[in-house]
Amino acid sequence: MFKYWYDYCPDSVKSRFELLVFDRQNQPFLPLTEHYHDCIGRISKSSALSYVQCLLPFFTWLDQFSNFQGKQVKWDDSPDIIRMAVEDYLMDEMACKVREKDTFRFVNRTNKSPNTVNRFLSALKSFYRSLIHLKQYRYSNPLIDSYAILNDYKSNTEGVRKDKPRMPSEAGTEDTTTHRRLTDSYFKLINEEWQPEIIGDIHLPYQVYQAGKKVNWSLREIVIARLLFETGARVSEVIELTIGDYRSRKSFQEANTFNKGSHGKRVKFLRFSKDTVKLLMQYINTERKKFDELQRNFNTLPDEATIFLTELGSPLTYESWYYHWDKAMKECEIKLNPHKTRHWFVTSRLREIYNTSTTEAEIKQKKNELTKYIKWKDEETIKVYEHFFDEESHRKAHDGMLESMAQQEQEYLEQKKKKLKKKPNLTVIENNFDGIEVDDEIQELFDGLE
Template structure:
């Protein structure tokens, strides 16, 4: 692509990572987002880069698209210009159907629906754009209103509450009783769309898998495909413990050492903020698989080439680093669940 952007590391102390344009100059908008998203938008560090990779093609599209260039639109321009660029990007690059319409309350909205030609992650793209402008506005880099959000949302919701109260009084000659009284039914407030772009057909429905042969089949397929011990061990823990993939990948040697490297480990939990609140249990074959992985594959990747004997000795002497990752990448770092 003519206008492709790249993410590079620099010696700049203020912006050690920068998004650069084809002429090797920094793209200030995306570089600022990369640096400030965690602080300004409460975005987790693991989400910043995936969002950034959704935004970089949009930035390149702004520079290269002939219609955008002819109209003089800019992603830093007024809200209408930004929405026009996103509308065109959704149609031409993401192959989405974008149709104007009204939601259940009669408010105007653009309905976005992915087609068979659309790449995955259209919802992630819209979330990334929304997050981008939250960050830019809080940093003072974007001086207009948020282009994707309804600024009158609170006023609309208050008008709905007032209208519902007035209808109640007109019907019963009194106001509604408090919900805890049990006298009147609790009426849900109609949901107001807070965004100018509304994604259709994106509802996630959990599917309960009750096939008792699923796990044995997956294990056989994994071995036939030549999975390494690390992947086999992670698969074993996922099915045996019911833990989330992020929780399994975050396991440390200290977590497993709580059982003397036997059949349970401590684990983070949803909302635990890194604290080891949960205990996950697994059987002897799974523990043996973990020990085999640590002794064979992990030893090679460990900076000091330590195996089970070394870790067990360090644990007995109280010298084991409890934060050392259990599962390592080829670079010797903790594995990323993504």
């Protein structure tokens, strides 16, 4: 079965495209190709490629199975037709439940749905945004619910007086509006709030290093893996580092890098161990030097040179790197998405903060430092991780209580056995209580009644 696919343009071919998408007949498919290149600059290359990969199955399905009034749906059809096709795809191919609601649709994942539903919807919305921007799609974006935005706008601007605008909040005559980000998606995924992965295995990095050793990782892959675990950076923030990023920091254990959404601007830094510094310099002056076209070492490399190279001497890409990561994980049967190294880092740092801090003020200060280092846009994100530690603390306390209960139960049973073995010391005298010898336990009961 022929599918849509993509490939990178060979270095020997001159083209304005670095990546080309092909249709089922192996012909260049320019809409997706243009979309990929339009995304670059707004989002990282790895994110742009992720969008393309999410959309390839949809366009394959569109060619083979889409149907509207007996005709195959084309990507440039009107918004209503595109929406019907997407709804069919969500239900038939992604096992989702789609429910009509006013001017939009609610989408519910089922246990058979893949984890990529949200990414697919985001990618398709981005696709049409690009094609409208490039003047190749003549309608409004099918993935946007313009009516919802209009109605929300009206509800936040119309006052209680008929045909009059809202009074300012200082007037105190009208209820304040709730300021929130407008959800403009036509397909709204419900019950899909993002939760970070909480990874608590303190030995995870060493398991990964051993997996790499088993498949003979090069020094490059070893350094990158160590940087991911030690810095909490995203993969792209590591593999796209330049020599200048490393030189620009005062400390030899640090490097500047960009952040998600910073459009390549270096807005944060990474910090790593001295052992990783040694391996990094060894890589630059040996393995990297061998593949560098001019055989340059660290001292002779220009600032703009990328630190990590392929064996062809070109800058390392996410796809080229991921091949080696995936090979190691499969060889050792470790199910680990590389982005989880970032969650492992945050979990480990928070555990250290709680274990080493002596006051609540110290904990708060260190958490603020971590939030600034990670460069979270939403400072509330850390609360999800804290919830994990609250639960972990409860588990420990609860386990202690259960152990104590088990111990007390055992002591009770042993004491009961001893009492059963003990012969009672009783003398029964009718109608005369003088001189009666009473069992010790009964005597204690009598004493307590006085």
